[in-house]
Amino acid sequence: MSSSCTGLSRVLVAVAAALVSSSSPCPQAWGPPGVQYGQPGRSVILCCPGVSAGTPVSWFRDGESRLLKGPDSELGHELILAQVDSADEGTYICHTLDGALGGTVTLKLGFPPARPVVSCQAADYENFSCTWSPSQVSGLPTRYLTSYRKKTMPGAESQRMSPSTGPWLCPQDPLGAARCVVHGAEFWSQYRINVTEVNPLGASTRLLDVSLQSILRPDPPQGLRVESVPGYPRRLRASWTYPATWPRQPHFLLKFRLQYRPAQHPTWSTMEPTGLEEVITDAVAGLPHAVRVSARDFLDAGTWSAWSPEAWGTPSTGPLQNELSVGSQLHMLQQEAVAQEDSPTPSRPSLKPDPQPLDQRDPLEQVAVLAPLGIFSFLGLAAGALALGLWLRLRRGGKDGPQKPGLLAPMIPVDKLPRAANLRTQENFS
Numbered sequence: 350m351s352s353s354c355t356g357l358s359r360v361l362v363a364v365a366a367a368l369v370s371s372s373s374p375c376p377q378a379w380g381p382p383g384v385q386y387g388q389p390g391r392s393v394i395l396c397c398p399g400v401s402a403g404t405p406v407s408w409f410r411d412g413e414s415r416l417l418k419g420p421d422s423e424l425g426h427e428l429i430l431a432q433v434d435s436a437d438e439g440t441y442i443c444h445t446l447d448g449a450l451g452g453t454v455t456l457k458l459g460f461p462p463a464r465p466v467v468s469c470q471a472a473d474y475e476n477f478s479c480t481w482s483p484s485q486v487s488g489l490p491t492r493y494l495t496s497y498r499k500k501t502m503p504g505a506e507s508q509r510m511s512p513s514t515g516p517w518l519c520p521q522d523p524l525g526a527a528r529c530v531v532h533g534a535e536f537w538s539q540y541r542i543n544v545t546e547v548n549p550l551g552a553s554t555r556l557l558d559v560s561l562q563s564i565l566r567p568d569p570p571q572g573l574r575v576e577s578v579p580g581y582p583r584r585l586r587a588s589w590t591y592p593a594t595w596p597r598q599p600h601f602l603l604k605f606r607l608q609y610r611p612a613q614h615p616t617w618s619t620m621e622p623t624g625l626e627e628v629i630t631d632a633v634a635g636l637p638h639a640v641r642v643s644a645r646d647f648l649d650a651g652t653w654s655a656w657s658p659e660a661w662g663t664p665s666t667g668p669l670q671n672e673l674s675v676g677s678q679l680h681m682l683q684q685e686a687v688a689q690e691d692s693p694t695p696s697r698p699s700l701k702p703d704p705q706p707l708d709q710r711d712p713l714e715q716v717a718v719l720a721p722l723g724i725f726s727f728l729g730l731a732a733g734a735l736a737l738g739l740w741l742r743l744r745r746g747g748k749d750g751p752q753k754p755g756l757l758a759p760m761i762p763v764d765k766l767p768r769a770a771n772l773r774t775q776e777n778f779s
């Protein structure tokens with residue numbers, strides 16, 4: 350009688366086990382199979398895998414014969430551990446009375462997720478990336494769910510419920526890199542980034558509002574070169590290019606900042622060049638100079654880039670070139686004009702025209718003369734270039750009809766002008 354009863358119950362258990370074998374009654378946290386998780390100081394309920402809920406099982410620590418819990422308890426297939434600590438971590442074995450069913454469970458302790466620390470950055474005007482780090486080490490397998498949505502402005506009702514506001518996945522590439530990238534973002538839109546840290550003990554979400562135009566930080570300019578200008582012991586010409594990550598486009602140009610200092614000089618002098626090159630006119634003759642540049646969106650969105658690596662150059666010590674003779678003549682004219690003013694203050698001796706070749710004089714004096722000469726030759730050249738450019742464009746304009754570029758074009762590359770300004774100058778011209 351009793352044996353038939355146990356036989357029946359065995360059959361029932363076997364049937365029940367077969368029914369549930371595909372779906373274990375133990376809630377499976379994601380992570381390696383057979384591992385269950387708890388938090389130090391809290392109680393943990395271990396669940397015997399491979400048996401149906403309520404089936405009486407015995408529990409042991411792996412490698413110990415001491416019975417932790419007999420099969421008589423109300424709890425059936427579960428084991429409660431109160432106030433666990435690290436000594437409770439390890440492997441547990443459970444099995445049914447006859448030993449036919451059961452399994453092993455490994456207990457691992459750690460902490461629930463905490464809101465991650467998130468920051469976003471953009472090195473160009475249509476893509477941005479967000480990076481994150483845990484604000485607390487959980488000690489548990491962790492993953493991050495990353496998404497974003499476009500924020501709607503209060504009052505913009507038409508956008509409410511619009512599918513174009515997301516949320517969309519912020520793809521993590523490569524997976525596990527703690528970084529996700531949003532491609533093709535709108536420059537002026539606000540986005541809400543959702544980075545949710547998930548581990549077997551829960552989930553915790555950090556939301557961050559970003560807009561491209563506030564997080565924009567270009568990469569530093571590239572290809573910085575510093576060259577001497579033959580015949581000019583106080584000049585250096587620096588040139589550079591756009592960072593490769595910033596495709597040039599009329600509405601998204603960069604402006605630049607240049608710094609230079611002579612060797613062993615602690616302080617930098619700063620200039621704000623308009624184009625991709627600049628001539629330094631007050632370098633210290635004979636000394637090597639360090640030069641560096643940084644870039645920023647030309648309408649001041651975001652922040653300045655980091656400084657480029659320094660490039661070095663030493664002003665020319667070679668002989669003067671023909672170019673200077675134009676400057677010398679201008680300089681002489683200016684001296685005459687000054688003399689005619691009959692000023693009571695005597696003109697500075699170093700400004701007097703000197704019949705000696707410049708490169709035989711005292712270097713300091715040379716420098717003092719060369720600075721005004723340099724300015725005049727530059728102005729002369731600029732005026733010449735402007736006149737020539739104007740003439741060429743007028744001539745070309747006669748053939749091209751309405752395609753004439755703006756008056757400012759000879760001075761500023763056409764793509765430097767905002768489109769509106771460009772159109773405006775074209776209108777004036779035609």
Ligand SMILES: *[C@@H]1O[C@H](CO)[C@@H](O)[C@H](O)[C@H]1NC(C)=O
Nearest residue numbers: 473474475476532594595596
């Ligand atoms: C944005 O990212 C895409 C894909 O990497 C790239 O092709 C595009 O040039 C980027 N846009 C800008 C403005 O750099």
Ligand SMILES: *[C@@H]1O[C@H](CO)[C@@H](O)[C@H](O)[C@H]1NC(C)=O
Nearest residue numbers: 494495496543544545554556
């Ligand atoms: C953030 O993302 C998580 C995971 O995808 C989601 O459960 C949660 O609802 C999101 N929170 C908000 C405010 O969008």
